[in-house]
Amino acid sequence: MAEPPVGIDELLERVRAGYTRVEPREAYELAQHGEALLVDIRYAALRERDGLIPGALVVERNELEWRLDPQGSHRAPEATSHDLRVVVICNEGYASSLAAESLRRLGLHRATDLVGGFQAWWAEGLAVTSGAGVAAGVEA
Secondary structure (H helix, E strand, O other): OOOOOOOHHHHHHHHHOOOOOEOHHHHHHHHHOOOOEEEEOOOHHHHHHHOEOOOOEEOOHHHHHHHHOOOOOOOOOOOOOOOOOEEEEOOOOOHHHHHHHHHHHOOOOOOEEEOOHHHHHHHOOOOEEOOOOOOOOEOO
16 A cells, blocks of 8 residues: 655655764865765756855766766766765755665665755855855865
């Protein structure tokens, strides 16, 4: 018998209960030490408006699973192992939770997402490269 429909808030709660999310400063530190791959799934208009996180792999959301599947024929060079720690970043930390869950279903058991998304990264004062709406070279 099929499960009853679930609202998005409950779905997010269930998904997030299955892993530990990462705060911006921790994500920054993990990336700096080569312990995590930051993956920006924001759409182009947001990246152009707000800028980019230096070193983050940019992958459109609709290509995420194909680009990060270590066994896939269309994988990104960074997708080297199912043990890769991936931190998915969207704009505010909602779509990234669903994306991280999808990666976990592909076997990327260390996939997680950034609490608050890019906006939390920005608010924390962490590095962002130039976009139409930001100053270049903001230092962490």
